Amino acid sequence: MKKRxxxxxxxxxxxxxxxxxxxxxxxxxxxxxxxxxxxSDVQSGSGEAKHLTLWTIVKNDAATKVFNDAAAxxxxxxxxxxxxxxxxxxxxxxxxxxxxxxxxAPDIFHSWGGAWLKQFVDEEQVLEITDKTSDFKSQLSExxxxxxxxxxxxxxxxxxxxxxxxxxxxxxxxxxGLTFPKTxxxxxxxxxxxxxxxxxxxxxxxxxAWPGAMYYIYQYIRFGGKxxxxxxxxxxxxxxxxxxAFINAGKNIKQMVDEGWFPAGTNGINYDTGGDRMLxxxxxxxxxxxxxxxxxxxxxxxxxxxxxxLAVAPFPTVNGGKGTTQETLLGxxxxxVSKDCKNPDDAVAFLKYYTTDKELNERNANDGxxxxxxxxxxxxxxxxxxxxGILSQSTSVQNFFxxxxxxxxxxxxxxxxxxxxxGAMSPEDVYKKCEDTAQKVLKDK
Amino acid sequence: xxxxxxxxxxxxxxxxSKIKQAMKQRLTILLFLLPALLVYGTYNVYGxxxxxxxxxxxxxxxxxxxxxxxxxxxxxxxxxxxxxxxLKNNLILVVVSIVFQLSFGLILAxxxxxxxxxxxFFRTVYFMxxxxxxxxxxxxxxxxxxxxxxxxxxxxxxxxxxxxENMAWIGDPKSAMPAVLFVVCWQYIPQYMILLRAxxxxxxxxxxxxxxxxxxxxxxxxxxxxxxxxxxxxKTSAILSLVGxxxxxxxxxxxxxxxxNGATEVMATYMYKNGFESSNMGYASSVAAFMFIVSLTMxxxxxxxxxxxxxxx
Numbered sequence: 001m002k003k004r005x006x007x008x009x010x011x012x013x014x015x016x017x018x019x020x021x022x023x024x025x026x027x028x029x030x031x032x033x034x035x036x037x038x039x040s041d042v043q044s045g046s047g048e049a050k051h052l053t054l055w056t057i058v059k060n061d062a063a064t065k066v067f068n069d070a071a072a073x074x075x076x077x078x079x080x081x082x083x084x085x086x087x088x089x090x091x092x093x094x095x096x097x098x099x100x101x102x103x104x105a106p107d108i109f110h111s112w113g114g115a116w117l118k119q120f121v122d123e124e125q126v127l128e129i130t131d132k133t134s135d136f137k138s139q140l141s142e143x144x145x146x147x148x149x150x151x152x153x154x155x156x157x158x159x160x161x162x163x164x165x166x167x168x169x170x171x172x173x174x175x176x177g178l179t180f181p182k183t184x185x186x187x188x189x190x191x192x193x194x195x196x197x198x199x200x201x202x203x204x205x206x207x208x209a210w211p212g213a214m215y216y217i218y219q220y221i222r223f224g225g226k227x228x229x230x231x232x233x234x235x236x237x238x239x240x241x242x243x244x245a246f247i248n249a250g251k252n253i254k255q256m257v258d259e260g261w262f263p264a265g266t267n268g269i270n271y272d273t274g275g276d277r278m279l280x281x282x283x284x285x286x287x288x289x290x291x292x293x294x295x296x297x298x299x300x301x302x303x304x305x306x307x308x309x310l311a312v313a314p315f316p317t318v319n320g321g322k323g324t325t326q327e328t329l330l331g332x333x334x335x336x337v338s339k340d341c342k343n344p345d346d347a348v349a350f351l352k353y354y355t356t357d358k359e360l361n362e363r364n365a366n367d368g369x370x371x372x373x374x375x376x377x378x379x380x381x382x383x384x385x386x387x388x389g390i391l392s393q394s395t396s397v398q399n400f401f402x403x404x405x406x407x408x409x410x411x412x413x414x415x416x417x418x419x420x421x422x423g424a425m426s427p428e429d430v431y432k433k434c435e436d437t438a439q440k441v442l443k444d445k
Numbered sequence: 446x447x448x449x450x451x452x453x454x455x456x457x458x459x460x461x462s463k464i465k466q467a468m469k470q471r472l473t474i475l476l477f478l479l480p481a482l483l484v485y486g487t488y489n490v491y492g493x494x495x496x497x498x499x500x501x502x503x504x505x506x507x508x509x510x511x512x513x514x515x516x517x518x519x520x521x522x523x524x525x526x527x528x529x530x531x532l533k534n535n536l537i538l539v540v541v542s543i544v545f546q547l548s549f550g551l552i553l554a555x556x557x558x559x560x561x562x563x564x565x566f567f568r569t570v571y572f573m574x575x576x577x578x579x580x581x582x583x584x585x586x587x588x589x590x591x592x593x594x595x596x597x598x599x600x601x602x603x604x605x606x607x608x609x610e611n612m613a614w615i616g617d618p619k620s621a622m623p624a625v626l627f628v629v630c631w632q633y634i635p636q637y638m639i640l641l642r643a644x645x646x647x648x649x650x651x652x653x654x655x656x657x658x659x660x661x662x663x664x665x666x667x668x669x670x671x672x673x674x675x676x677x678x679x680k681t682s683a684i685l686s687l688v689g690x691x692x693x694x695x696x697x698x699x700x701x702x703x704x705x706n707g708a709t710e711v712m713a714t715y716m717y718k719n720g721f722e723s724s725n726m727g728y729a730s731s732v733a734a735f736m737f738i739v740s741l742t743m744x745x746x747x748x749x750x751x752x753x754x755x756x757x758x
Contacts, residue, residue, distance in 0.1 A: 094721040101506045101726070119724055123508035207616075207704060264592045265613020267705035268621065273584070275591065284593060407723050419706045422618060 050080045050343050052350065053106040054335070057092050058160070060300040062367035070354050080346045082108075089272055090208070100125050105338035108347050113147035113156055113334045114403035115410065120336070121155050127337040130154040132348040139356045141373045143397045144332040147404075156334030157351040158373040162291040162400075163391045164214055164329040167298075170311040172199065172286045180311070184222075184252065184318040191261050194286050201261040203285030205269035205276030206421055209414035210402055212266070215256070215289055216417045217329055217401060218315040219249030225322030226396040233405055233438060240409075240438040243431060245321075250420060250427025252318065257421055267422050274301065281305050289315065291331070292371035295383045299369035306369070312386040314393075328394035331403050332373060405438075412437035493737060499730035506726030518731035528732060530707060531715045532739065534622065538629070538711065539690040539743075543683055545630050550637025550682070551675075555667075557638065558645045568642075575635040583699030586628045590614040618708035621701055625709050629696055633689075637682050644678030645671070680751055687747060691740045712736045 058067065064086060071082040085106070087095060092110070099105050100120060111117040120126050130153050137145065140158055148156030168180060173190075176197065181187040191201040206212040221228060224245030233240060256262060263285065269275035271290075274297070279285040281302045288294065298306045314325040335354075337347045354360060361374040366381045371388065379385040402410035416433045419425040425433070500518055504511035522528055557568040574582065589596045592613040601609040614624040648671065656670055694713035697703060703710035703718065712732060720729030 097507060097721055097724060101508065103509070119505065120507055123505055123510060125508055207702065209704075264611040265616020267618075268590075268592075268613055268616030268701065270587075273587075279593060411723060415706070418704070422706050424618070424706050 049075070050346055052080060052082045052108060052341075052343060052347055054082055054084045054108040054350075055087060055092070055096065055106045056084065056110045056335075057087050057089050057333075058110075058296075058370070059086050059088070060296045060368050060370070062299075063296065063364055063370055066360050066363050066368065067354075070350075070357070070360055074350050074353055078346065078349060080343070080350065082350055100338075103340065105340060107341040107343070108335050108337055108351065111148075111156060111334055111336050112162075112400075112403045113144075113158070113332050114399050115405055115407065116403050117148060117156055117334070117336060118150055119407065121150060125339050126155045127339050127341060127344055128153045128155060129157070129337055129344070129348055132345065133157060133352070136352045136356050139375055141332075141375060143330060144334070144373045146397075147332050147399055148334045148336070156336040157348075157355055158332040158334045159351075159355050160292065160333035161371040161373050161391065162293065162331040162333060163371055163387050164218070164289065164291045164315075164331075165312045165387050165390055166287055166289050166315055167280070167294055168287040168311055168313060169280070169283060169305075169309045171309045172283060180313045181316050183316050187316055191256075191259070195260060199283070200263050200279060200285040201287060202256070203276040203280040203288045204262045204266050205271040205274075206262075206266045206418060207268055207270040207275075208272065209267075209418040210400070211271055211276070211290070212253075212421045213401060213414050213417045214291075214329060216249055216253055216413075216420075217398060218289065219252045219318065220245050221327045221329070221398050222315065222318045222323040223248045223321040225324070226327050227322070229327065229396055229398045230401070230404065231399070233409060233442060235439070235442060239435050240442070241431065241435055243435075246431045246434070247427045248318075248321075250430050253417070253420060254427055257423065262421070267418055277301065283309075292387060295371070295387065296369040299381075299383075306383065310383055312383060312390065314390045325390075326393055326395045328391060328397055329400065330391065330394070330397045331400045406441050408441050409434065409438045496730050496733045496737070499727055500734045502727040502730075504727040504730075505724045506720060506729075507724055511727065514727070518728050521728065522731050522735060527707060527710065527715060528712065528735065531710045531712045534709065535691050535693070535711050535739075537622065538626065538693055539687055541626050541630065542633065542686045542690045546633050546637050546686055547641075547679065547682055549630070549634045551641050551679075553634065553638040554641035554645055555671075558642050571638055572635045574632050575639075577632075579632070579695040580699050582628065582632055583696050586624075586631075587615065587700055590624055592616065615701060616705060618705050621705060621708045625697055625700055628700065629693070632696065633686075637686070640682050640685075641675065641678055644675045648674045684744060684747060687743060688740055691743065692736060712739075 056067065058064065067084050067086075071084055075081050087110075096105075096109055100123075105125065111120070117126065133154055137154075141161060144158030144161055145154065148154060148158060166180075172194070173180060176193050178190050178193060181190050194201045202215075204211050204215070220242070224242040228242035228245045230240065263269060263276070263279055266276075271277075276285075276288065277294075277297065280288050281298075295306075295310075295312075298310060314328075317324060335351050337344050337351075341347050355372075355374055358374075358377060361372040361377045362379075364370045364372050365377055365379045365384050369381055369384055371384060371391075379388060398404075401413045405413070413434050416425055416430040420427065420430050499511075501513060501515060502511040503514045503517070553571050557564050557571065561567075577585075588594070592598060592611045595614075597614065598609055598612055601612070612620070614620050652670055652674075653666060656666055661669065692713055693711055694717070697709055697711050697714050698717065701709040703714040713736065716729045716732040716736065719725045719732060
């Protein structure tokens with residue numbers, strides 16, 4: 001009995017000592033390896049590889065690969081490990097706000113610039129990077145930088161332009177002998193032809209309320225022209241919004257709703273899960289107003305459709321409107337560095353590498369169908385270069401209201417346009433609700 | 446205890462040891478309860494108190510910075526039409542849940558508890574909705590309700606209801622709430638089926654047999670034996686259903702997000718919207734506090750009401 005006990009004790013102690021040796025061995029090895037690579041790669045003081053976390057909502061296959069390659073290359077050259085996490089659009093917004101509030105923000109985070117980014121800046125959660133980015137500022141789109149700059153201070157590095165254009169199925173247009181209309185009057189005929197043939201003119205999934213808001217904003221700037229463009233919340237003497245343009249825009253949207261230009265139950269169709277894109281790809285709908293995210297989604301989801309059917313065009317001008325096709329609805333995706341980031345210089349260095357490297361961005365554009373914010377990139381993809389062409393013609397830029405205006409006004413606008421599309425509000429009601437909310441926010445400031 | 450000790454001095458020693466034993470037992474009980482109490486206390490009780498604390502603050506939730514604004518959130522709350530609309534939807538949910546979920550749950554429980562052939566098979570099949578995650582349930586039903594590709598519209602048109610060809614169940618404010626309610630019931634009926642079946646198996650066969658010998662028919666059996674003996678289980682189920690409906694969130698969030706135009710907004714989705722979409726965590730906390738008060742009051746009223754009835758009986 002005693003002997004058996006002894007042997008068990010011995011066996012256990014042997015195993016434990018072996019395990020201890022093993023662990024001490026490996027840890028010794030790795031630290032050696034790290035310090036070696038650190039010594040050979042960069043002259044950094046500490047031996048450990050530095051670590052950065054980055055959150056983005058880009059999720060198409062090609063773009064994910066570009067991200068991972070960029071991180072791998074950056075690790076080789078700078079000995080900084082960049083851990084990238086990919087999110088869905090709407091859940092991302094919640095997740096980021098939660099971690100921000102609890103002080104566990106990622107080092108680099110995705111944002112849409114404008115008022116959305118501003119709320120974090122106001123809460124002092126974002127690092128100002130004006131000086132750190134000055135050496136590569138000229139290599140990225142100016143219009144995009146503007147959206148991430150507040151009072152002359154830069155808070156984000158733009159990486160994607162979210163230029164909004166009309167995507168259309170050119171095969172359907174050819175089938176019915178139509179050309180894409182230049183004016184809203186011509187659009188009436190196009191829409192009628194499609195409807196007569198059982199095709200929905202515009203695939204819109206308005207569950208999130210922002211897709212419908214984009215139709216509204218485009219109508220608004222086509223009526224009001226560049227003077228009506230809203231860059232921030234300010235009363236220009238006769239209200240924040242141009243009243244006539246706003247109400248006329250609403251009337252056009254209402255007509256689209258009344259005459260069935262949108263799918264049935266559009267307010268219940270979700271863009272994130274692709275209910276509207278499904279209608280578009282399956283030729284049940286002919287056109288779609290969407291941001292640049294649409295091209296990368298389509299390239300991934302329906303490559304044949306992307307190659308054979310898809311085409312882009314600017315939003316038509318409206319009868320009696322002051323606007324031209326040179327005013328564009330454009331936002332951006334930007335990366336910001338959080339206040340608590342321990343290695344801000346490395347973070348900006350990675351952003352510089354990611355946004356300015358020609359090879360990476362050409363892959364993003366040509367393989368991923370992404371509208372990169374980088375200038376002078378050789379774009380071969382016809383859709384991306386088509387959108388770039390429209391953007392390059394534009395002389396003034398309107399940001400999305402829900403990214404450019406304070407949350408309260410943005411919500412009022414999105415909710416009331418959704419109500420207009422649902423038939424619960426009139427254009428006049430929408431105007432009143434938005435203007436009243438804007439005035440209230442101005443007064444509270 | 447002390448008075449006992451005083452009145453019976455002769456039994457002093459025995460009493461003391463008994464007290465000791467009781468104390469020891471209490472300590473053991475306490476020790477066993479402590480882990481659960483700690484977890485519950487930290488994440489539930491403390492959380493509730495913090496919510497009340499936050500509800501007096503103006504706080505975006507984006508940073509630890511907050512300012513005390515007294516009752517302003519609550520003043521805004523009572524004048525906010527949306528919270529009353531949300532409460533109305535919650536109350537609809539409560540009524541529909543208790544009426545439909547409990548009655549269908551009971552019917553299914555009776556079916557799977559009876560000695561029909563394949564009862565086990567039906568029990569498994571009926572229980573399945575409960576096994577799906579809520580998000581999966583929501584997305585499956587969204588696809589079924591789809592106006593163009595959905596199974597439901599295809600089924601109706603095949604049956605000859607041509608007007609329902611492109612019916613937008615989720616997209617139309619009028620039909621969105623019934624559609625969501627339907628799915629909520631679909632998901633939760635199995636839970637009550639299981640609960641009530643457990644209650645049914647607790648009813649001793651002897652009672653039923655005795656009643657049958659006395660000449661009671663099936664309906665009389667159900668009315669005079671099954672239902673009264675099932676009452677405690679029914680009451681528990683009703684409370685679960687009541688509280689669950691008042692703080693309901695997930696299916697509504699997945700299927701409609703409270704839309705279109707607030708047609709399916711419930712208090713929890715409204716709280717979520719304020720807290721995480723509009724970055725108004727202070728106001729969201731006051732919505733949460735309001736939910737807590739409403740739920741507590743309703744449960745208290747329900748308990749009080751049912752107790753009186755029991756006493757009368």
